[in-house]
Amino acid sequence: MNLDSIFGIHEEALRLRARRSEVLASNLANADTPGYKARDFDFKAMLRGAVQQPVRMAATHAAHMRSDAGVVAPSQMAYRVPQQPSLDGNTVEPEREQVEFSANAMRYQVSLQFLDSRIKGLKLAIKGNG
Numbered sequence: 449m450n451l452d453s454i455f456g457i458h459e460e461a462l463r464l465r466a467r468r469s470e471v472l473a474s475n476l477a478n479a480d481t482p483g484y485k486a487r488d489f490d491f492k493a494m495l496r497g498a499v500q501q502p503v504r505m506a507a508t509h510a511a512h513m514r515s516d517a518g519v520v521a522p523s524q525m526a527y528r529v530p531q532q533p534s535l536d537g538n539t540v541e542p543e544r545e546q547v548e549f550s551a552n553a554m555r556y557q558v559s560l561q562f563l564d565s566r567i568k569g570l571k572l573a574i575k576g577n578g
Contacts, residue, residue, distance in 0.1 A: 454566060458559045460498040464491055465556040467519040472549040475528075475540050482536035486528040486545065489520050491552075 471487055478484040530539040 454570065455563060457495060457498070458563050461495055461559050462556065462563075463519050464494050464498070465552055465559065468552050469549065469556070471520075471525070472545055472552060475545045476542060476549065479538070479540040479542045479545070481540075482538060484538045484540060486530070486540045487525045488528050488548070489525050494520060494524065 468489065468491060471489065475484075475486045475488075528539060528544075530541055531544075532541065533539055
């Protein structure tokens with residue numbers, strides 16, 4: 449029995465959703481910072497890449513520079529193009545960020561509920577009650 453086949457892509461989806469929440473929260477926190485550029489990443493593309501297991505460079509020595517630190521590499525982050533940029537150069541649109549944050553949080557909860565139901569089902573199967 450392979451846990452990846454049981455839980456599917458939801459483990460990686462949770463990691464990406466958590467990281468996206470951090471990015472969106474950072475955007476919201478900097479809504480009044482002059483010159484701040486809102487950032488985001490393409491969740492679907494990142495998840496698709498995680499499922500396809502892309503080939504990554506490996507550091508063979510502790511002093512080697514890491515090319516993709518964290519769940520989302522800085523090179524995979526993009527600047528958001530605002531519909532109405534502010535005069536001070538800030539590209540955060542609080543309403544848009546709040547909508548994105550809420551939708552992301554809801555999808556995070558859905559993944560958690562899915563995993564919870566799968567774990568409960570496994571427990572029942574192991575105990576022999578199901």
